[in-house]
Each structure stands twice: as C-alpha cells, then as structure tokens.
Amino acid sequence: MTMTQPLTADGVGASARRPDADAKVRGDFAYSSDLWHDAMAWGATVRSPHPHARVVSVDASAALALPGVHAGLTAADVPGVNRYGLEKRDQPVLAEDVVRYVGEPVAVVAADTPELARRAAGLVEVAYEPLPALTDPERALESPALHEGGNLVRHLRIRRGALARADVVVTGEYEVGMQDQAFLGPESCLAVPAEEGVELYCSTQWLHIDQDQLAGCLALPKEHVRLTLSGVGGAFGGREDLSVQAHACLLALRLGRPVKMSYGREESFAGHVHRHPARMRYEHGATRDGRLLYVKADILLDGGAYASTSAAVTGNAACFATGPYEVPAVEIDCRSVYTNNPPAGAMRGFGAVQVCFGHESQMDKLAAALGMDPVELRLRNAVSTGSTMATGQRVEGPAPVAELLRRVADRPLPPPAADDPRLLPGGTSNSTRADRLVRGVGYGLSVKNICKSAGYDDYGTARVRLFAHEGEAVAEVHTAAAEVGQGLVTVQAQIARTELEVARVTILPADTEVGDAGTSSASRQTWMSGGAVRAACLAVRARLLERAAALLGEPAGALTIGGGAVTSSARSITLAELLAEGDVDETAVFRHRFTEALDPETGQGDAHVAYAFAAHRAVVDVDPELGSVRVVEIACAQDVGRAINPVAVEGQMHGGIAQGLGLAVMEEIRLRDGRILNPSFTDYLIPTTMDMPPTVLDILELPRPDSPYGLTGVGEPPLLSAPAAIAAAIRDAVGPAAAAALDRIPMTPEAVATAVLDA
Amino acid sequence: MTQFLSAADLRHAIELKAAHPDATLIAGGTDVMVGLNFGHRQESRLIDISRVAELREWSRDGDTVRLGAGVPYTRIVEELGGELPGLARAARTIGSAQIRNRATVGGNLGTASPAGDALPPLLAARASVEVASSRGTRAVPAREFFTGPGRSVLETDEIVTSVRLPVAAGPQQFAKLGPRNAMVIAVASVALTLDPEHRRVGCSAGSAAPTPVAAAEAEEFAAAELDWTGGELPAPVLARFGGLVAGATSPIDDLRGSAGYRRHAVAVLARRTLTWAWQELWRS
C-alpha cells in the first residue's frame, strides 16, 4: 500500500471538503428544480395510459382554449428526427403512431403556471386503439415484433474451454426485480431560446450526448444547442437518457420564451429508465475439493419498450456472470429483449449487480453441496493478477480478491441482538423481541469493469487556465464533466492544486463550451476527467517552465515549480511574475487504453479497461415467523487504487451499501400489465436510517499502473455484492430448507415468512 | 383555487363546517396535503382547525381520558404513555418525527384508513368518539365508527372533537408489521388490552379488513380461558386466540401483502401481544 502525503494542502489524497457541502446541508443549494426565469412558461407532459396502443388522434384544442395555455405539441411538431437513444436512436421524443409503454410521452403543453400546464395536459384528448401488450420477457422472442428487426435487443454468447464432467453440480434459478434509481431530485430543466438555437440548463450525467441527441431532434447544428449543467440531485444511471430536455427545448423554441419542466415523484418513475429485471439460470460444476470446472448461465434481461443501454448492460451481465472466479470453461448466454414494460437502462452496477446475486447464490449453494465453508470456497477460486476472465481477458493490475474477502471475514462479529427496539427487525413498531430472532452471516464477492468497454473510443477533455490575480496564481478548471453528487468538483480542484501547486483553484460550471468529458457513469469520471485535468495541468506546467527558462536563461529541465514560484539553482521567479506576460491556457484530451469488441461467436476479447473488486459481509437478524429483517452490520472491503479523496470514497461506499440493501430487501418497481403500481415513496420503499446498519469499511489502495495516480473507479463496486451478501445472510439465518426457496431479490418479509412456513 | 378558512375556536369551526359542509377539515395536514400534492383531491375549500385550542388539549377525569382530536402524536407519546400505553405505543410507530409532530388522532379517524395505526388501540380500549356539529354533539363507540375504507358515520357537517378512552386498567400492547423498519404503512397490526380486575380483554386488528376490526370472539375466548389468578399462558390458548383474531379479519391481496400473509401476521402479532401483555401483568 502506498499512502503518499499530499504535496499541497487539500491536494490529491486529502479529504478536501466539498465546495457545495454547506449549501446542501443548509438546504440552500440550487438544484435544477430551483431554476427560474421571470419570463418562463411551464411545460407538462401527456403520457400514454396504455402499455401498447395505436395512437389514432391527438387533439389539444380543449387545452389550448384555456387562457394562459400557449402550446400543445405532438410528434408532428418535432422539427428534426423524432428519435433519440443512447445506443440506438429508437425512442420517439413524442409518440407517433404507436405507444409502447405506460407513461410514454405523447404530447407536451406549455402554460403560465405549473398547475395550469398540468390541467392542460389532462385536457389533451388522445384517441388510442389498444394493442395486445407483451409484458412477459420470457415470451418476447415468440411474440409479434415491437420494433423493426424483432424483439431481441442483444444476445451475447460467451464460450470458453470444454465443459468437463464435474464431481459436484449445482443448479439454480434466480430473479432480480426492477430497481429504481430513486434520486431525490426529480427530472427538471430550463430551456431558454437564444439568438441562435437554444440554451438548456439541466441535470444530466453527460452534457455532450444530450447535446448530440437534441441537435438531431431539433434540427439544429450542435453549436446552437448549448447546455449548462445545473444542480443535480443524484443520478445513479437514471439521467443518462433524455427526459425533460427535448420537450422543454421544443416548447421554448416554439414559444420563443423560456420554458421550465419539472417532474413530481410519480412522474419521475415514468420519466427515467430503471434497472433491468433479470431471470437467471445457472449451473456450476466443481471438483470434490471445491475447484470450479465450469459455469453455465442463461440470463434474460427485460429491456422494456426501448433499447436505451440494454445492449451494453447485456454485455456486462454476460462478462461478469461468473463473478471474480477462475473458471476454466464457460457457456454463457445473455439476452435482452423488448417488451411493453417501462424501458430499462443504466443503473449503478449496470448488469453486474444482477448476475452477482446469481453467481454468489450459486457459490453458497455449491459450498453447501460440498460441505465447505463459503469463504473457503470463494478463496479457492478467486481471481488474482494474471488470471483469465470468462472472456479470455487476462486480469492486469491489482486483483486482491482473496485479500478483500479475508479482510471482511476476519472482522469480529457484532454482538447478539439486545432488546433495544430500534435495533430489532420492525424497529419501533414493536413486532418482535430479541429471543424470537435468528442471526445469519453472508458473503458476497464482486467484479465489474471500470470505464467504457468493447472498443468505445472514450475520452475526457479539460481546459486549465493559469492567471495572476492580486499577485497570486489562480487556476481555473473547465470541463463538461457532470457533478452528480459524487464529488467530482472537489476532485478536479484537488488535482489542479497538486499538479500546479497553487492554493486557489476555481472550477467553472460544466457546459458544452468546452470539449466532451464523457459520462459520469461506469465509475469512470475521476479516472477520465480527472486524467484530463491532470494532463491539462501538466501542459500548463510545461509552458510555465518554458517561459521561466527563457527568462532565467536556464534549461527548463533545471527548474522546479513550488511555493508559488519557479526556481533554478540560482534564482527564483514567482508564478505571478511569469503570468504577467499573459495567462497560460491549455486544453488536454485524455484517453484510456484501447479495448476491443467481443468476438460475436465466442464472446472472447480484451473488452475492458480495468476490473474493480469488492467484498461484502452482511450480518442480519431475521424474525422467521414474520419474515422481517434487520441488517445488523455490513462490512465492505474495496480496492480503490488510490483514494483521491478518502471521505468521498467512504461516501460512495455508504451510499452503495444503502442502495444495495434496498435492492436486497425492499426496493422494487411492481408492474401489472406494464403499469407501475407503486410510483411513490409510500410504496416504493427505500432504506431509512432505521434500516441502514453500521458499516465497517476497509479501503485498500493498490495503485494501478495505467490510471491517473493509480486510481480505480469507486462508484459502483460498493453496491455490487451488497445485495448478494445480505441475501446470503438471510438464507443463513433461516436455515437450508427455507433458504432453498429464497431465490429472488428483493427478499421481502412476506417472501421470507412464506419460505419459512413452507419449509 | 382553494379557499382557506381558519377556525379560531371550536364554535367557529363548527359554524364554518355547518356553512360549508363540502369543505375539507385540515388538522395536521399529513393526509390532506398528500392528497392535494398527488392531485387525488381537488379541494375547493379547506377549514384549518389546527389552531383550535379546545382540540389540542387532553384531560383526565377519574378513570377516563378525554383526548382532543388535534393533539399531535408526539404529545401522546410524551404525555400519555402512563394513562394510554396502547395508544402511545401505536403513536410511536406512526410516520417519522416530523409527521408525529403534526399528525393527529382526529385526522386518523377522518381518513378512516384500515391502516390507520391509532385506530386499533381505540377499538381495543372500547373508546368512544365525540362528534360535534351545529346540531349538537354525540358519542359514537369507536367500534361502530367505521363503515368502510375511507368511510365513517361522520356526517358532512360534523367534526370529531375528542376521543374518550378508559385509563389503562392493565397492560396494553400494540404491534405493527411493515416491510421496512420505520416510516411504513402497516401490513397488519394488532392492539391488545388487559383489564385484570374486570377480567376483560380488548383486541383489535388493523390493515386486515376494510376497516379496523375488533376481535370480539377472541376477546371473549381469552377472557374466559386466561387464568386470571396468575397461571401460565397455555400454548393451545395462545394458538386459538391468534386464530380467532385472524378469523375476525377479512384481508385482501394487494400491493403491500397477500391476504394469506396478512392473516398469518395478525395471528402471530395477536399471540405475541397477548404473551407480552401477560408477562407484563405478572411481572408487576
């Protein structure tokens, strides 16, 4: 482990404080829902009540007859191509002749007040002719096509090695429900018509991909669609796809007036993609002494009505279907399909979360069949540097999987339950007592790719300007990278302080006036935009040294920067003096190493930039009669390469664990005939402080050879194996007979109680 | 636009309600505002009764507590744990601290949800609901107050002024089951009271029928079968008691739980609350 001291106060490695921390804690921080323009009108959306229907007619005349209602737009009003999408532009901005899911936007209206806009939306008359709805993904491939080309979004096969005869074989079928990102700041934006085109203030994960899609829909050159990031209230993948953006721009351009759109919680459930529900069939073969011989996996992902990122999620689910284990032979089939359910897309963990529940459930089952300790079985098969993954890719860089697992397993266990009601299942609802509980311990190991994969030419761009202000050098950093709450603005400033050794750094608002930063997802942004900021700083440094060399008459190589000055053996010149002849302004583009696409027949190839690993141990108390669960403690060990900001890393771990706990025991979007039954926080439950247990965090820093400062992305790993570990702990608590029926997450109290009763 | 009328005192509130029987009373607003925000209700007129002092008081008269309809749950927890332990226990399970600071028993009665957590303790304790209008006042037994989900015997011009409950004559329990450890709507709940002197048992279940229900048969069974001189609680008695309470319910399958699970949970919670109350009785 290397823990270099930060060179500069609040530089790389320091737990520098977020610039927006105080405002957020006080409630002063302006989120996109707080955007305001005195002249603005409000937009509202008319949505399909049908999972599948022909749109016969749309009539907005009753809405437009209301005083104060100014526009009612349909597909015919989309000036450009009425399609958007991250991988495939298959999703209409406003539905044309068909709607494919409940909640699909059909028309938008604008009015003087939000209440009026909502009323006007209710007055838009849409005539539908309902069509048979395809809501069971198992039936997708044999059902009439919802899109040209059929209902298969992607089928990825991975084949490696020959399936050998195994001493012990375990099979299992597992299911993961549809999880919502549940970011607390619903979709909102403000579109302002400009002399040329439109200016859009919005919360998003990736400004440039929004810009690209919007330009196509609006039939404007990209440079006439200018985006500025506004306060983002969480993202978790749910802001990768467009939501309000195109609608607000359409209305603003039509009216020649700023238009704001802002969803409420219920509409937000219809307004963004969700985590893919998954059905997984597994077969693991192993030797009697617990060495994996082969894994067969058949995975079906419900992609919902439009493609979004389904193809990439399919890729991830397939690539990580076997987990962080050495498996000589694999036979993996992963399919994503179109249905008339709400579209599924990116969510923290991106396909790896679902399969982690599958492969970890299998490892526990295998351990039980072998009569082996589940930790020991995992240790015996864990990958390490030099191992080969299912895709044939060699693991380069640190892979301390066994070490991570040992660390969580070696932690002392928390004391047994006491009769403090706040710590029992049910909390203060007084449904149980300590003597009615059973305790369980479970483990989860996980792996996921960091950065974009499969040949994608991914990069980040940063502009750094160094100038003198009041006799002091100030660095100004400008990127388009989205601060979504993860602390990127803090990290960018830390990097500039470290590289330029200046105390004062200003981070400009993220916008499209600077080059593409790529997305704030795939745990990539500190690596990619951090890398770009670093590269730009190094270019600024080089220019400074050149200037100093000329002034001092010494070769640049003989000079050092530090303490606000450039120094040679003989002389020194302050940065402010050097900058008197002009600012130093450099833009740099940073790329990670090249990856390749997977072979379409065998799924083999070096598709990933890097792997990140995490281990979880969950301790739970279960009330078997009622099925209620209290997670007592979660231990998580994660290798982060280098903690650029240790407190921010801990924050990611806490948040990831909470989100994983939610998926494990309560979070699920429930559907009937394609309709979301629980689009509110009354019935879509996310963990409260009474559900979140104490965490024990272990942050390893094994530097990577190929990333800025040796860092590894940290956003997703702490979620990945949390649900699997909690599920394993619940099974451990209720015993093997009941555990056999617990093959689905979230494991609700009813599911647990039913499994216990039936056992 | 919604007209907002603020009642200065109880007489004023009664007058306003008589003049505007279609208006909605708003006390803590924790149900009304949710309805408004979701657009589930479009109120033309709200009558705010949160400033009516008479509704925000409680008093004790011998063996009876008169609890004003507008006393928020936080105060019930803090001030009435001794007199009304069952209701105080239930109040503790409601919402979050912020909700408990605003929300009231009057509002729980007004909403008349089968999942209202303050309601089973009222039924178990055989409370009576006091109602006023310009036509006069009347008292309705809590067990006869509800007529269906969201429905009660309350007339459009009436206001719940208070609830009269007997001061606890013995241990009282309330237990609630939900799929989360706080801030959750009950999947099932049970309230139980013991009155050793009169050898009476009160028991009621929530979230398991169109209204909160009293388990009369179970109450009589337990009153007869319990060894009030201090004996053990025989397992068959417990089991039968749980079965009878569950038998008093008529749950449905819905998003929050299946009928079978609710019935099972009611039986479990009934057995547990009786056990805990019995233990408490003989511990003291």
Ligand SMILES: Cc1cc2nc3c(=O)[nH]c(=O)nc-3n(C[C@H](O)[C@H](O)[C@H](O)COP(=O)(O)OP(=O)(O)OC[C@H]3O[C@@H](n4cnc5c(N)ncnc54)[C@H](O)[C@@H]3O)c2cc1C
């Ligand atoms: C986040 C959240 C969590 C919640 N958790 C729970 C929970 O755990 N358990 C639970 O039971 N409830 C819960 N609720 C619902 C709500 O808090 C309760 O029903 C509460 O008792 C309502 O009281 P209130 O004073 O806020 O009622 P209001 O919203 O003011 O009124 C509710 C209804 O009662 C009527 N009303 C109010 N006062 C009177 C009166 N004196 N006479 C006649 N009618 C009247 C109103 O007209 C209205 O129809 C929760 C609500 C929220 C928002």
